[in-house]
Amino acid sequence: MNQGDHYDSIEVASIVLCSFLENSSDITFASTLCSLKKQLLAPKQPSVYDDGELQTDGNNFGRVEDRALVADEETFRKIGARLAVIGDQLAAEIEHPFVNNLAQQFMVENVSNQVIIQHLSEAVRNVVARMPPEMEQEKAMLVAAMTLAKKVANVVPALLQQVFNVTVNYINQNLHDYVNNLGPEN
Numbered sequence: 070m071n072q073g074d075h076y077d078s079i080e081v082a083s084i085v086l087c088s089f090l091e092n093s094s095d096i097t098f099a100s101t102l103c104s105l106k107k108q109l110l111a112p113k114q115p116s117v118y119d120d121g122e123l124q125t126d127g128n129n130f131g132r133v134e135d136r137a138l139v140a141d142e143e144t145f146r147k148i149g150a151r152l153a154v155i156g157d158q159l160a161a162e163i164e165h166p167f168v169n170n171l172a173q174q175f176m177v178e179n180v181s182n183q184v185i186i187q188h189l190s191e192a193v194r195n196v197v198a199r200m201p202p203e204m205e206q207e208k209a210m211l212v213a214a215m216t217l218a219k220k221v222a223n224v225v226p227a228l229l230q231q232v233f234n235v236t237v238n239y240i241n242q243n244l245h246d247y248v249n250n251l252g253p254e255n
Contacts, residue, residue, distance in 0.1 A: 088149025098226035
């Protein structure tokens, strides 16, 4: 069973991005990230089938699967942390005017998330074009998107939640299979 069976794609992308940001150097939005992480890690609603009673084997309903979810989540956190190292190297290559222009796109009022995702996608293509060609294309796109999210949130920390959500949506639209296949069983 792969982690796509455990998590929905938004959750996987959120875990990887959150870990990436937490493990990145030079972030100015640490307190806002901490609050966002608390929202992301809010306990899930219990299953309608879970009456809280112990099963005959002494476990709560669904308990065994929960351990697998925790193990997969930890794996995705480690992946995000490893990608943060690459992102920190890449961040030095991205010019401030480029990031400021992308940040301005996030601040435009009454623009749909899809339009902002298109701006992010264009920025990712621009950054990937300057990356070493030996890096796997999907990995380069993922690192570029998360690095751009970090850089934009550094410019305007108040945009962290919006930048985070747009980046997760971008990842799910463009890199869904790649990210879901990063897990332990693939």
